[in-house]
Amino acid sequence: xxxxxxxxxxxxxxxxxxxxxxxxxxxxxxxxxxxxxxxxxxxxxxxxxxxxxxxxxxxxxxxxxxxxxxxxxxxxxxxxxxxxxxxxxxxxxxxxxxxxxxxxxxxxxxxxxxxxxxxxxxxxxxxxxxxxxxxxxxxxxxxxxxxxxxxxxxxxxxxxxxxxxxxxxxxxxxxxxxxxxxxxxxxxxxxxxxxxxxxxxxxxxxxxxxxxxxxxxxxxxxxxxxxxxxxxxxxxxxxxxxxxxxxxxxxxxxxxxxxxxxxx
Numbered sequence: 001x002x003x004x005x006x007x008x009x010x011x012x013x014x015x016x017x018x019x020x021x022x023x024x025x026x027x028x029x030x031x032x033x034x035x036x037x038x039x040x041x042x043x044x045x046x047x048x049x050x051x052x053x054x055x056x057x058x059x060x061x062x063x064x065x066x067x068x069x070x071x072x073x074x075x076x077x078x079x080x081x082x083x084x085x086x087x088x089x090x091x092x093x094x095x096x097x098x099x100x101x102x103x104x105x106x107x108x109x110x111x112x113x114x115x116x117x118x119x120x121x122x123x124x125x126x127x128x129x130x131x132x133x134x135x136x137x138x139x140x141x142x143x144x145x146x147x148x149x150x151x152x153x154x155x156x157x158x159x160x161x162x163x164x165x166x167x168x169x170x171x172x173x174x175x176x177x178x179x180x181x182x183x184x185x186x187x188x189x190x191x192x193x194x195x196x197x198x199x200x201x202x203x204x205x206x207x208x209x210x211x212x213x214x215x216x217x218x219x220x221x222x223x224x225x226x227x228x229x230x231x232x233x234x235x236x237x238x239x240x241x242x243x244x245x246x247x248x249x250x251x252x253x254x255x256x257x258x259x260x261x262x263x264x
Contacts, residue, residue: 041160063157071128073125108153193235193239213250
């Protein structure tokens with residue numbers, strides 16, 4: 001597929017959600033999404049509940065920002081309904097939390113390696129005292145926690161999740177071709193979100209993927225011990241909702257392992 005067609009598809013995917021989302025800000029200059037058409041809080045998930053003799057009281061927590069231990073769950077729950085009624089997909093970027101609104105979005109950062117992703121919270125748990133979030137297998141893998149099983153993370157609540165995301169496909173609208181734009185370079189600007197389409201040991205392979213994904217794709221060079229990785233990044237996007245739409249468009253192009261990452 002030519003770069004021109006790839007650019008049209010990416011622009012169309014963004015149109016499906018940008019109309020419903022606008023950028024907002026928290027105190028301290030940290031950006032968070034403002035979702036004008038959020039998925040409604042699922043009935044019953046905000047009522048106090050009891051597990052193993054302990055009571056939990058879900059509530060709106062706009063300033064939630066906590067560091068603690070994360071665990072992950074996978075095949076034994078795959079395909080089962082979550083607290084929101086969505087089917088658990090162990091390879092999707094989702095998570096369970098004891099008290100945050102459902103469905104919601106959180107940014108999870110592995111404090112050991114600095115990796116950050118945005119996940120959709122659609123279930124309750126983990127019901128272990130010293131753990132603050134239970135990640136899907138896909139989320140744990142993206143953060144580098146799969147082998148360890150448990151690791152320290154920072155969890156920051158971003159707000160209500162958009163309606164898009166509960167297993168529904170991205171709808172592509174018609175879009176007129178636009179003039180080529182200069183390739184953006186990765187930035188450390190607070191609030192920037194990127195889609196990582198893949199990481200390659202060969203620069204030419206990475207360059208070919210970036211060319212197929214259009215003018216918003218660029219190749220970033222990252223060191224990994226004695227080796228060098230060439231990451232294909234698409235973006236940046238102003239908030240995680242817009243970036244998630246772009247990630248789903250990249251997945252639809254055949255890059256199933258595409259990740260949503262923060263430049264912070």
